[in-house]
Amino acid sequence: MIYLFTSFMSAIFSVPYVGTQKKLLDHIFKPVHIRSKDIFYDLGSGDGRIVFYIKKTHDAQTYGVEFNPFLYVFSQIINKGLYHSKAHFIYSKVQVVDLSHANIIYVFLLPKLLKLLAPKIMAECKRGTVVVSHGFKIESFEKLLYKEAKGKQFNTYYYRL
Numbered sequence: 231m232i233y234l235f236t237s238f239m240s241a242i243f244s245v246p247y248v249g250t251q252k253k254l255l256d257h258i259f260k261p262v263h264i265r266s267k268d269i270f271y272d273l274g275s276g277d278g279r280i281v282f283y284i285k286k287t288h289d290a291q292t293y294g295v296e297f298n299p300f301l302y303v304f305s306q307i308i309n310k311g312l313y314h315s316k317a318h319f320i321y322s323k324v325q326v327v328d329l330s331h332a333n334i335i336y337v338f339l340l341p342k343l344l345k346l347l348a349p350k351i352m353a354e355c356k357r358g359t360v361v362v363s364h365g366f367k368i369e370s371f372e373k374l375l376y377k378e379a380k381g382k383q384f385n386t387y388y389y390r391l
């Protein structure tokens with residue numbers, strides 16, 4: 231059902247939509263040691279699966295930022311219906327959202343957008359903020375890389391500012 235819905239939206243928007251595989255989430259986030267006082271952002275949150283996973287498993291403050299109105303509304307419906315609005319979703323382009331409160335950021339975005347986002351993250355986020363990039367390296371963060379996890383399809387890159 232969700233697959234049909236997201237495929238339909240991708241076709242309309244001509245934007246590729248591929249969510250992080252749910253079975254990989256424990257593996258991806260185990261090295262991050264997320265605590266309930268952390269402020270977690272998924273930039274390009276898709277159907278909200280990462281935000282819901284982090285809320286459920288770590289009870290951190292969680293924010294998803296999504297510019298596709300269908301995906302935004304879909305995650306809000308799930309959020310209000312299933313999770314009673316404990317997560318937050320922001321309908322916005324990731325390029326303009328305020329990141330100054332985040333201390334953990336997750337991205338599964340194309341390199342072109344990562345290149346645009348990197349200076350914004352550097353300028354707005356505190357020292358110590360962890361950035362997890364699934365799928366693609368953030369080239370300008372090369373010196374900040376502290377871990378790389380190999381995956382069957384995608385590697386995951388862990389940076390600390």
Ligand SMILES: C[S@@+](CC[C@H](N)C(=O)[O-])C[C@H]1O[C@@H](n2cnc3c(N)ncnc32)[C@H](O)[C@@H]1O
Nearest residue numbers: 248249250274275276296297298322323324338
């Ligand atoms: C590869 S999907 C990842 C979804 C989710 N983070 C996950 O891992 O399951 C990328 C998402 O980023 C969104 N996106 C792409 N460019 C964006 C932008 N400039 N601002 C906000 N969202 C964007 C897409 O609509 C899509 O939902």
